[in-house]
Amino acid sequence: MMGRTHLAIGILLGLLLLPFISVPSVFVFLLLISIGALLPDIDHEHSTMNRICPVTRIVPTFFKHRGFFHSIFPPALLLAIFWYFGENFVGLSLTLGYLSHLLSDSLTRMGVNLLYPVSLWRMQGPFETGKLMETVLFFSVLALIVVTLVVR
Numbered sequence: 001m002m003g004r005t006h007l008a009i010g011i012l013l014g015l016l017l018l019p020f021i022s023v024p025s026v027f028v029f030l031l032l033i034s035i036g037a038l039l040p041d042i043d044h045e046h047s048t049m050n051r052i053c054p055v056t057r058i059v060p061t062f063f064k065h066r067g068f069f070h071s072i073f074p075p076a077l078l079l080a081i082f083w084y085f086g087e088n089f090v091g092l093s094l095t096l097g098y099l100s101h102l103l104s105d106s107l108t109r110m111g112v113n114l115l116y117p118v119s120l121w122r123m124q125g126p127f128e129t130g131k132l133m134e135t136v137l138f139f140s141v142l143a144l145i146v147v148t149l150v151v152r
Contacts, residue, residue, distance in 0.1 A: 001101075001104045001105055001107070001108060001127070001129055001134060002129065002130055002134065002138070003038055003041070003047065003048030003049075004048075004138060005104060005134055005137060005138045005141070006037045006038060006041070006048075006100070006101050006104055007034055007037055007038065007048075008138055008141040008142055008145065009037065009100050009101075009103075009104045009141055010033045010034055010036065010037030010096075010097045010100040010101065011030055011033065011034060011037075011145060012141050012144055012145050012148065013033065013096060013097075013100045014029060014030045014033040014093075014096065014097075015030075015145060015148045015149065015152070016148065017096065018152075021092070023089065023093075024089060028093075029089075029093050032090060032093030032094050032097065033093050033094075033096055033097035033100070034097060035094060035097060036075075036078075036093065036094035036095060036096060036097020036098040036099075036100075036101070037097035037098070037100050037101045038052070038097075038101070039069075039074075039094070039097070039098055039101070040069045040070050040074070040098060040101045040102065040105070041065075041069075041101070042056040042059045042060075042069060043059055043060055043063040043064065043065050043066070043067060043068070043069040043070070044060060044065045045057070045060045066105065066110060066111075066112055066113070067113075067116055067117070068116055068117065070102060070105060070112045070113065070114075070116065071112075071113060071114055071115060071116040071117075072102070072114045072115065073116075074098065075094075075095045075098040075099055075102070078091060078094055078095055078098060079091045079092065079094075079095040082094070102114065106123035106124070106125060107125035107126070107127050107137075108124070108125055108127045108128065108129055108134075109124060109125070109126065109127065109128055110124070110129070111123050111124030111125065
């Protein structure tokens with residue numbers, strides 16, 4: 001999926017979870033979810049995250065795209081580290097965004113291997129990155145965001 005689709009899905013997830021999670025700041029919560037939603041693609045040379053944060057551009061040199069950073073281990077590590085330092089809100093927000101990214105990439109034909117490097121099994125779906133159906137999904141998610149904001 002494209003960065004914009006990951007952002008939209010992450011924000012929608014955050015908005016849908018707001019009634020169930022106590023957050024000190026809705027803006028910070030959605031910002032952290034957005035960062036988390038872009039974070040797994042630091043393993044892709046031309047990702048939105050690598051354009052925004054140039055220091056991460058070295059990561060694709062050492063990791064293949066949709067390898068380790070597209071498994072469940074980085075978000076679990078992220079959550080554990082922030083939990084250890086008492087930053088539960090930050091850890092939970094980033095992790096939720098990260099997981100939304102993994103879920104949305106599992107809908108693509110390339111899919112994701114959630115247990116990489118332990119397993120070779122991939123979750124795959126019908127969407128092709130950057131093609132018409134992803135664009136339809138993106139605009140559908142935007143419409144759901146608007147509906148969620150209006151209903152809220």
